[in-house]
Amino acid sequence: MTSHCWGYGEDDGPSSWHKGYPIAQGNRQSPINIVPSETVHDSSLSPLIVSYEHCTSIGISNNGCSVAVEYADTEQGPGIYRGPLSDAYRLKQFHFHWGHKDWHGSEHTVDGKTYTSELHLVHWNASKYQTFREAVAAPDGLAVLGVFLETGEEHQSLHKITDALSMVKFKGSNADLKDFNPKCLLPKSLNYWTYSGSLTTPPLHESVTWIVFEEPIEVSKKQMEKFRMLLFSEEEEDEKLMENNFRPPQPLKGRKVCASYN
Numbered sequence: 001m002t003s004h005c006w007g008y009g010e011d012d013g014p015s016s017w018h019k020g021y022p023i024a025q026g027n028r029q030s031p032i033n034i035v036p037s038e039t040v041h042d043s044s045l046s047p048l049i050v051s052y053e054h055c056t057s058i059g060i061s062n063n064g065c066s067v068a069v070e071y072a073d074t075e076q077g078p079g080i081y082r083g084p085l086s087d088a089y090r091l092k093q094f095h096f097h098w099g100h101k102d103w104h105g106s107e108h109t110v111d112g113k114t115y116t117s118e119l120h121l122v123h124w125n126a127s128k129y130q131t132f133r134e135a136v137a138a139p140d141g142l143a144v145l146g147v148f149l150e151t152g153e154e155h156q157s158l159h160k161i162t163d164a165l166s167m168v169k170f171k172g173s174n175a176d177l178k179d180f181n182p183k184c185l186l187p188k189s190l191n192y193w194t195y196s197g198s199l200t201t202p203p204l205h206e207s208v209t210w211i212v213f214e215e216p217i218e219v220s221k222k223q224m225e226k227f228r229m230l231l232f233s234e235e236e237e238d239e240k241l242m243e244n245n246f247r248p249p250q251p252l253k254g255r256k257v258c259a260s261y262n
């Protein structure tokens with residue numbers, strides 16, 4: 001998600017990514033359309049454990065394709081384990097994808113339904129790999145939690161993020177954001193779907209165990225408006241609004257989607 005020649009526009013968008021990243025047409029690409037009636041209930045799937053207590057958020061940044069909150073890479077860092085995971089995964093960053101309007105913006109869809117936005121909490125397998133960079137290309141290297149956002153009541157904790165967005169309007173800008181515990185962004189129910197997939201932006205590595213929560217969180221229309229004032233462009237460039245930064249669902253290619261609940 002660093003500086004790159006791909007984007008979400010007419011010429012550099014998802015349908016042309018395969019030219020620079022052939023894996024775009026691979027067998028475990030993300031996102032996907034989740035069809036609950038076709039998921040397999042795997043009774044061996046234990047509840048996911050989310051432990052974000054000792055989380056030292058470093059800051060918030062606009063990396064030209066999304067807005068991300070980065071976490072310090074420390075041993076006792078925040079992380080997740082159990083659920084479909086065989087190892088402990090450490091939180092690296094979280095970011096969002098959203099649309100031009102409230103009716104679309106998520107990457108995963110459920111029975112074809114799109115949500116207004118999708119939050120991704122990106123974790124890497126620190127039990128098995130030395131660095132994030134090493135893990136990002138390994139088949140069991142990453143675990144990403146997907147949380148759907150839908151418009152409704154104002155989210156009481158999201159304001160700490162939306163209040164900071166005006167400070168990271170331009171690509172390449174960043175600001176302090178201390179001690180933000182992202183547990184407050186998770187839905188009440190941790191029922192999830194899980195499947196083997198990929199990064200949803202280039203380099204599209206097929207290294208992600210996806211864990212997508214069934215229950216969306218509610219955010220207000222006003223809170224969503226604040227994401228839409230962000231820019232893909234740098235301070236001196238022509239203004240390009242950061243919106244529609246989502247990849248559409250990709251072919252399932254025979255993959256099984258497991259449900260953690262009956």
Ligand SMILES: NS(=O)(=O)c1ccc(NCc2ccco2)cc1
Pocket residue numbers: 001120122136144198199200201202203
């Ligand atoms: N939307 S997403 O959660 O699938 C996602 C997409 C891309 C990255 N990129 C992380 C990265 C750093 C170096 C190479 O790649 C991380 C997470």
Ligand SMILES: [Zn+2]
Pocket residue numbers: 095096097120200
């Ligand atoms: Zn993402």
